[in-house]
Amino acid sequence: MKKICALFMGLLLMFGLAACGNNQQTGNEGDMTANNQAGSQTSPNASEKGKTLVAYFSASGNTEAVASVIANKTSGELFKLEPAEAYSSDDLDWTKSTSRVNKEHENESERDIKLVSASVDNWDEYDTVFIGYPIWWGIAAWPVNEFVTANDFTGKTVIPFCTSASSGIGESGELLAKMAGTGNWQSGQRFRSSASDSDVTSWLDQLSY
Incomplete structure (x- = not known):
């Protein structure tokens, strides 16, 4: 019985770590998109007044x-x-x-x-x-x-x-x-x-x- 409980707890721990990893990756991609958008607003290629x-x-x-x-x-x-x-x-x-x-x-x-x-x-x-x-x-x-x-x-x-x-x-x-x-x-x-x-x-x- 103890072995079954330990196995069950291990599986829960693995699923929890995987979920955290996915959320972190999604957050990083969102930040990258925001950074790219901000960068496009101040692009060095933007036209300047003569x-x-x-x-x-x-x-x-x-x-x-x-x-x-x-x-x-x-x-x-x-x-x-x-x-x-x-x-x-x-x-x-x-x-x-x-x-x-x-x-x-x-x-x-x-x-x-x-x-x-x-x-x-x-x-x-x-x-x-x-x-x-x-x-x-x-x-x-x-x-x-x-x-x-x-x-x-x-x-x-x-x-x-x-x-x-x-x-x-x-x-x-x-x-x-x-x-x-x-x-x-x-x-x-x-x-x-x-x-x-x-x-x-x-x-x-x-x-x-």
């Missing part, structure tokens, strides 16, 4: 100041549009009929301003491009034209901004978009000549791109 470029032409420093704030707030990279033949203060004096900007305004063929460089290194890495300029006679200052026509904005979000003492942004952004022929151009923003950092930041906070 970089931001802030290209600008500044005649008197006002547009450059705004561009610097934008670059700082968006972690963007600045790209200064520099005419190969730089404008002097006399060139920019629109009150003189003989000044360079007046002559260029009167004769559209003279607005083909060559830049030191219109091409950006690693252009394809930029998803968002801000383009800044002062307003000249109701339109974007023409030194930005070569940059707009020289680059392919396909697949990029393009956001114009300008500075002006009195004029609004008008159709300057639309005209540049037509000139470019590519890109997802958004409505632009005009800043006063002495725009504060908070003015620029408030505008950036409202953008969705």
Whole structure:
């Protein structure tokens, strides 16, 4: 009788150990599935947002100041549009009929301003491009034209901004978009000549791109 009881207890012990082993294995598989799912959410192959470029032409420093704030707030990279033949203060004096900007305004063929460089290194890495300029006679200052026509904005979000003492942004952004022929151009923003950092930041906070 004692032998039968011992045999019965041994069988119970073996079944109990087998059951524990199966439960433990199932639990490990469940953890592995959870870990795999978590890993898929943070996969290194997940697409990341591209970089931001802030290209600008500044005649008197006002547009450059705004561009610097934008670059700082968006972690963007600045790209200064520099005419190969730089404008002097006399060139920019629109009150003189003989000044360079007046002559260029009167004769559209003279607005083909060559830049030191219109091409950006690693252009394809930029998803968002801000383009800044002062307003000249109701339109974007023409030194930005070569940059707009020289680059392919396909697949990029393009956001114009300008500075002006009195004029609004008008159709300057639309005209540049037509000139470019590519890109997802958004409505632009005009800043006063002495725009504060908070003015620029408030505008950036409202953008969705």
